[in-house]
Amino acid sequence: MDRQQNIKNDVSQALAEDIGSGDVSAALINADSVLDTRLLIREDAVLCGTEWFNEVFHQLDPAIQINWLASDGDWLTADTVICEISGLARALLSAERSAINFLQTLSGTATITRHYADLIKHTKCRILDTRKTIPLLRRAQKYAVSCGGGLNHRIGLFDAYLIKENHLAACGSIAEAAKRARQSKPDLLLEVEVESVDQLQSTIDAGVDRAMLDNFTIEEIRQAVALNNNRIQLEASGNITEQSLVEIAGTGVNFISIGALTKHLRAIDYSLRFLS
Numbered sequence: 001m002d003r004q005q006n007i008k009n010d011v012s013q014a015l016a017e018d019i020g021s022g023d024v025s026a027a028l029i030n031a032d033s034v035l036d037t038r039l040l041i042r043e044d045a046v047l048c049g050t051e052w053f054n055e056v057f058h059q060l061d062p063a064i065q066i067n068w069l070a071s072d073g074d075w076l077t078a079d080t081v082i083c084e085i086s087g088l089a090r091a092l093l094s095a096e097r098s099a100i101n102f103l104q105t106l107s108g109t110a111t112i113t114r115h116y117a118d119l120i121k122h123t124k125c126r127i128l129d130t131r132k133t134i135p136l137l138r139r140a141q142k143y144a145v146s147c148g149g150g151l152n153h154r155i156g157l158f159d160a161y162l163i164k165e166n167h168l169a170a171c172g173s174i175a176e177a178a179k180r181a182r183q184s185k186p187d188l189l190l191e192v193e194v195e196s197v198d199q200l201q202s203t204i205d206a207g208v209d210r211a212m213l214d215n216f217t218i219e220e221i222r223q224a225v226a227l228n229n230n231r232i233q234l235e236a237s238g239n240i241t242e243q244s245l246v247e248i249a250g251t252g253v254n255f256i257s258i259g260a261l262t263k264h265l266r267a268i269d270y271s272l273r274f275l276s
Contacts, residue, residue, distance in 0.1 A: 006139050011055040013136065014098045023094040035092050035274050039083035041107075042269035046114045047074045047082065048147040049106035052140065056099035061091035073110070073147040085272075092274075100270050105134070106144040108265035113148025116245060116258060125249035125256060128153045128235065132259035141262045153257055160189040162212070168192075174199070178206035191235070197223050204231055212237050212257070218247055225252040 041047070047070050057064045064087030070076055085092065117127050127150040133141045142152045154160035163177045171177035174192055181190050191210040192203045197220060203211045204227075213224055215238035228234055235255040236248050248256055 007051050007055050010137065010140055011052060011059055014101065015056065015059060018098050019094055026090045026093045029089050029093070031090065033089040034087065035089040036086045037092060037275060038081050038273045039085065040079060040081055040271045040273060041076050042271055043078045045076060045107050045268040046110040046148055047076050047107055048072050048110035048144045049103040052102035052106065053099045056102065057085065057091065057095045060095050061087055063087060064091060096272050100272065104267035104270055105265070106140055107268040109141050109144035109262055110148035111268060112265055113145045113150040113261050117149035119242070119246055120249035123249040125253055126151050128255045128257040129261050130257050130259040131156065132263040134262070145261055150261065154189070160191065162191045162193065164193045165195070174202045175206045178208050197227060200224050200227060204228060208232060210235055213253070214238050218251070221248060221251045221253060
């Protein structure tokens with residue numbers, strides 16, 4: 001499914017949930033009434049979700065006119081007018097909440113990602129997201145992570161291997177799990193979660209693409225980086241905090257994955273002001 005179809009599906013589900021059999025309040029307004037509106041952002045943040053915002057309005061009325069004064073990925077300051085909208089009042093009022101819900105959520109993800117990415121921009125390490133996303137909004141949130149300066153980990157269980165403890169137990173060993181993965185789908189990223197420096201050596205020997213260092217201490221991460229000597233990619237994961245992030249990035253790992261980007265986000269405050 002392509003990006004635009006994903007957006008259409010996200011929006012149609014949101015509108016079905018919110019409007020249901022019809023917006024009874026908006027029905028009280030004359031059918032030919034027209035409104036002009038402005039969208040303001042109420043705090044400093046990264047803008048994200050404009051396509052979802054547009055799609056909400058256009059699914060209700062394709063004739064609605066939307067003029068953006070900013071783009072996804074832009075850093076915006078509080079109380080800036082970022083969008084002008086005009087069209088039939090019924091559709092505008094019915095769309096308002098769902099449109100802003102997408103915008104505030106995706107901007108929240110993009111903003112916290114930008115914060116973390118900026119903290120380690122002096123290093124070569126990059127921020128990764130995880131699968132800990134809002135149900136049915138994974139692709140949208142991963143897009144928001146990229147707008148914030150992060151990178152996407154796998155989209156789901158189908159587009160990369162992440163072999164964890166239970167997979168290893170079922171396969172018998174790291175070497176056997178890696179062998180089966182290469183034979184099955186050799187073009188996919190092959191990553192193994194490791195829980196000790198000793199296990200990392202077996203992972204390197206198995207010829208995988210990346211090792212996830214699960215809940216390693218700072219000292220263990222340093223040992224892992226030294227042992228690896230740039231042979232495979234290293235990803236630090238588990239209990240990453242703002243306080244530990246910079247120190248971990250400075251060890252030489254390639255990536256740090258942070259579930260909080262998509263599951264602990266705080267929505268950004270937007271306000272739609274009606275002018276007429």
